[in-house]
Amino acid sequence: MRRSFITICLMLAIGATIGSLAYPVFYSYPHRFDAVKAAIADPGPVVNTPWGPLSRADRDLVVQVEVDGLWEISAGRQAVDRAPTKAIKEAGSELVTGHTALDKQVSTVAAKLAITLPTGPTVEQQGWLAQLTAAQGDSYRREFANLLREEHGRLFQQLAQVRSSTRNSLVRDLATATNRTELGHITALEKTGYVDFDTVATDATASPATAATQVPAPAAS
Numbered sequence: 001m002r003r004s005f006i007t008i009c010l011m012l013a014i015g016a017t018i019g020s021l022a023y024p025v026f027y028s029y030p031h032r033f034d035a036v037k038a039a040i041a042d043p044g045p046v047v048n049t050p051w052g053p054l055s056r057a058d059r060d061l062v063v064q065v066e067v068d069g070l071w072e073i074s075a076g077r078q079a080v081d082r083a084p085t086k087a088i089k090e091a092g093s094e095l096v097t098g099h100t101a102l103d104k105q106v107s108t109v110a111a112k113l114a115i116t117l118p119t120g121p122t123v124e125q126q127g128w129l130a131q132l133t134a135a136q137g138d139s140y141r142r143e144f145a146n147l148l149r150e151e152h153g154r155l156f157q158q159l160a161q162v163r164s165s166t167r168n169s170l171v172r173d174l175a176t177a178t179n180r181t182e183l184g185h186i187t188a189l190e191k192t193g194y195v196d197f198d199t200v201a202t203d204a205t206a207s208p209a210t211a212a213t214q215v216p217a218p219a220a221s
Helices: 002-031 034-041 056-082 086-113 123-134 137-165 169-190 197-206
Strands: none
Touching: 056 086, 056 123, 056 137, 056 169, 086 137, 086 169, 123 137, 137 169, 137 197
């Protein structure tokens, strides 16, 4: 009898131990993604400005818009000069006009928010320009339309994320203007008839918006 009592006590103790270990696991299971969501939502160091708080995501977007414009203006000018088709020439002209205007707004925003802007395209973007320069005929037309269309699509995603969450009015206005400009560029590129939508869709799914272009980390002085 005594042995049975001891056995029961041991079983109860083991059960209580297992339960205490399992409780946090089952309790936290519905919240298992909270830490991941918090990490994604974390804006990083926030600086207060007269136009509202400025987050790391805000600064990244300002730099991204500038660095994209640096290479897209060059690509657009090249398309206008080479003019293999009327649609390609018009798309190139759209790139130059749109990003020239955006560049002025970016410069103003960066100066007010003390954000250091890059002075040239990234190594990757320089590679794209070299790729376009080396291409000829139909190959050039396809590479121009698809390279630019894919990159505009990625920036479009980043714009949506920042535009919906920023508390800074200057960044909000820049995101709105850039969104409008990018949509015009996407439309012009698609009108060339050379965009491969299957490839664009696949690349957009495989590549997150934040990895669209490797840009130098913006510095706030």
